[in-house]
Amino acid sequence: MxxxxxxxxxxxxxxxxxxxxxxxxxxxxxxxxxxxxxxxxxxxxxxxxxxxxxxxxxxxxxxxxxxxxxxxxxxxxxxxxxxxxxxxxxxxxxxxxxxxxxxxxxxxxxxxxxxxxxxxxxxxxxxxxxxxxxxxxxxxxxxxxxxxxxxxxxxxxxxxxxxxxxxxxxxxxxxxxxxxxxxxxxxxxxxxxxxxxxxxxxxxxxxxxxxxxxxxxxxxxxxxxxxxxxxxxxxxxxxxxxxxxxxxxxxxxxxYYTNVDSTKIEQYYFYALLPLVHGMNMDFNFKIINLANLPLVKITLDKWSKDLPTCSRLPYEWGWYHFLNGNYDEAIKYCKKDLASDAKTKEFPNYYSLRTIGFCYDLKGDRTNALAYYQQVREELLKENQTDIQIKEFLYNTEKQPLTR
Incomplete structure (x- = not known):
């Protein structure tokens, strides 16, 4: 004292x-x-x-x-x-x-x-x-x-x-x-x-x-x-x-950093995106995301891709961005790249990319492929002991009705 x-x-x-x-x-x-x-x-x-x-x-x-x-x-x-x-x-x-x-x-x-x-x-x-x-x-x-x-x-x-x-x-x-x-x-x-x-x-x-x-x-x-x-x-x-x-x-x-390395670069850009597209409940309800911020998201993703092009987080982030922006084919491409990644740990487990691909197919009018990806999401979440209610909420109940925007 x-x-x-x-x-x-x-x-x-x-x-x-x-x-x-x-x-x-x-x-x-x-x-x-x-x-x-x-x-x-x-x-x-x-x-x-x-x-x-x-x-x-x-x-x-x-x-x-x-x-x-x-x-x-x-x-x-x-x-x-x-x-x-x-x-x-x-x-x-x-x-x-x-x-x-x-x-x-x-x-x-x-x-x-x-x-x-x-x-x-x-x-x-x-x-x-x-x-x-x-x-x-x-x-x-x-x-x-x-x-x-x-x-x-x-x-x-x-x-x-x-x-x-x-x-x-x-x-x-x-x-x-x-x-x-x-x-x-x-x-x-x-x-x-x-x-x-x-x-x-x-x-x-x-x-x-x-x-x-x-x-x-x-x-x-x-x-x-x-x-x-x-x-x-x-x-x-x-x-x-x-x-x-x-x-x-x-x-x-x-x-910003006194000493900078690849981990800190990744951390910096992820924190920059966090309030724009991963803020409270945004990953569970994308409809609350302010789409007017997407040009700002792209600036950050472009800089991140330039500074750390091999970062394992980038494919999903680009996929999520393109989904929000209505570029469904690009979103599918990046999310499939994320699924093919051999990264040992991911900020967003595979079921996020699987869900995003399903959403894209739904919005493209391809219900068959959408349901196939939703099934994969369900299987992944069951491995984590998620309940049926939790799975339905994560999928926006899209197993029963197509996603709309």
Whole structure:
């Protein structure tokens, strides 16, 4: 504890010593929605437009220092890092959490205890009786299910105030605990990392990219710093159009990693595709994929194919891309190439390519071949002890009726 307090004191001294010498440092915190950017009206391009419009001299990203430039992470943080690298802007990792404890697992375990169940009921009651939360829910419902909410909503005061209220209730009931993923400690550490980075790079215009639930903590922390000025998104005015495709063309694992090899190149590009075509439930319900992103997918696949042409993941990725794009013959060709691969391990087992081929034949009007491939999918999944219901869900019930789009 003494070491932590000493470190915080040293950070504060360094931060104050730098900031006290000149005009106030402007701090803009952009709340992000992680993989939600790929299907939401708040797109990755919108986020980058805000970063570019602010003209920062320091970009702080929600990545822990120990993973920065050694592991890929949330797509928006990788994009912001690429933008900084390309434009010679300093980029600093500012996230923090403790590896020693798994807060989510501990939260689940504690939640089974009677004493904590009573606390959960208390927190639920406080939330249900909060006028702020009731008004917000009445107006927006569950915002995470609303794809029409844009960058202004996710960075506006209504959403910020709701996060403040949720955390106020949680901390008042559970304290700084696994139930709120130690929000007090984590956010304080993140703010200390931001301050240390400001001092290190002598920054005067700082953009902080972090999940929206952290924005209120960062805003409040820097509002109380006399040498800082908190900037809100709405102060930037109309955001200019951002050339997002150009950023994708220029980003590179060779720019990001301190040391790069084939495994890291593969990892980098897969993480780039992840929110666009493999995000939550996308591999089980392709109809939720935003097809407007397919040109961006192709840019990434072209770069991946150029940088690592022999990668065993590529055939399925190209097959999935062509299926989504309606190029069914090309999709079949690439998925058959994937099936012929002798790779010992695959991110997507053979039944994904078998299913995609079946889908393609269905959409080409060849029901006989489609059913033959669906049967192979069923056989593969039965080997993994999947139930009949699970198999039907994976196949979109196409054994009974042809696939439609």
């Amino acid at each position: 003494k070491k932590i307090l000493l470190l915080s004191l040293l950070v504060a001294i360094g931060f104050t010593a730098f900031c006290g010498k000149s005009a106030k440092t402007k701090v803009l915190t952009l709340g992000t929605i992680h993989n939600g950017h790929s299907t939401s009206k708040y797109s990755f391009a919108d986020m980058m437009a805000a970063v570019a419009a602010f003209k920062p001299d320091l970009i702080c990203v929600e990545i822990r220092p120990q993973e920065f430039r050694t592991e890929p992470y949330l797509r928006e943080m990788m994009l912001a890092t690429a933008y900084g690298d390309i434009n010679k802007i300093a980029v600093a990792p500012i996230d923090w959490w403790d590896d020693k404890n798994d807060d989510r697992a501990e939260r689940d375990s504690l939640g089974k205890l009677e004493a904590y169940q009573l606390l959960i009921k208390k927190a639920d009651s406080l939330e249900q009786n909060s006028e702020l939360l009731k008004n917000f829910s009445s107006k927006y419902g569950n915002p995470y299910q609303n794809k029409e909410l844009d960058i202004n909503f996710w960075n506006g005061q209504e959403y910020n105030n709701v996060n403040r209220e949720n955390y106020r209730i949680s901390i008042s009931v559970f304290g700084d605990s696994p139930f709120n993923l130690h929000a007090v400690t984590r956010n304080a550490k993140m703010c200390n990392n931001i301050k240390a980075s400001i001092a290190k790079y002598k920054a005067k215009r700082v953009v902080v990219l972090t999940g929206g639930e952290h924005k209120s903590f960062v805003d409040d922390a820097f509002a109380n710093e006399e040498h800082c000025e908190v900037v809100q998104l709405n102060q930037l005015g109309q955001l200019p159009k951002f050339d997002f495709a150009n950023l994708l063309e220029k980003e590179s694992p060779k720019l």
